[in-house]
Amino acid sequence: MAAPSIGYAAMLEQFAPRDLVDWSVAAEAAGFSGIMAADHMQPWIPRQGNAAFVWSYMTAAAEHTVGDIGPGVACPSFRMHPAVVAQAAATMAAMYPGRFWLGLGSGEALNEHVVATYWPEIPERIARMFEAIEIIQKLFTGKDVKHRGEYYRMETVRLWTMPATPPPIYVATAGPVTAEKTGRLCDGIITVGAADEKIDAVFARFDKGAREAGKDPAGMPRILQLHLSWAPTQPEAERNAMEEWPNGGMKFAKQDIRSPQVFEAIAGLVRIDDFQGRMLISDDLEAHRREIQRYLDMGFTKIYLHNVGRNQREWIEAFGREVLPKLTA
16 A cells, blocks of 8 residues: 655744755655645744745755655745746756646735735635736746736746746645636645535535546645644643644634734634634644544545644654554555
8 A cells, every 4th residue: 555645844934944944854754755835925923933935945955855845835926927936936847857846826915915006805816826827837838928818918938947847736725616727727736624525525626627627636636734733742732833823723714914913913812722623733643643644535645744833853753753654545
């Protein structure tokens, strides 16, 4: 039986990039199979204290590891024109053949408002993302292309540094309509933990879109980013969740909030019970194994784990020793 693909989520809004390179190396040595790197302009709350440029980190991490790597996720719609995202992705794929994947999303005001004069509502953000993907896919042909659409213009240009095979494009979504369009237009889907019935509905629409485009959804990646809090004691695991990742307990959409200081104010309202059903907080390694296995059994082909505490090396070693070897695909 093949081993499941469990990767390391490198949270650049929480940790310094050099530390994350070291922990990425340690994670690979412990049995983690790849890296999902967060793309942030600001942290969620000031305490997290970082927001390094994801493309710089990914280059350094890829130089010191051999597994897959990609941004989870980049927004091609505001801070960076889709042509620039395409150039960055093509260069990564040329430098690290067969390893790089491009994870894309519709963006959050926390990161994107710094250059946007107007922050649009969800339907427009999704429309912008798919038009951006159209541009990226045009450029991935390696030909001279131009674009004049509803949201973007691009003069005739080509990508001069191209990989032998363009990197796959995975879209992050928890919505069924976007999932269907993702299945039709892209190569895989990224989502976060949710109730079983919600994930089943997203997968069903993703499969529908893929089949409509003549693709076999069974061969398309279904990727999960899974936040968790593990520590040797339950009080420490709970403290890590409350102090380091209170945004995980916020039961509302966060895409329109622009400031870490606003998130910090809201964090004062978060209680440990707010994480129930949203993120497992436990000192029990077996409980974490069961939680990860549940998602594997639902059909996820790749899971990237983020332990919210600053005990990264301790967690990597514990999971590498006690959790990863007991998971089954």
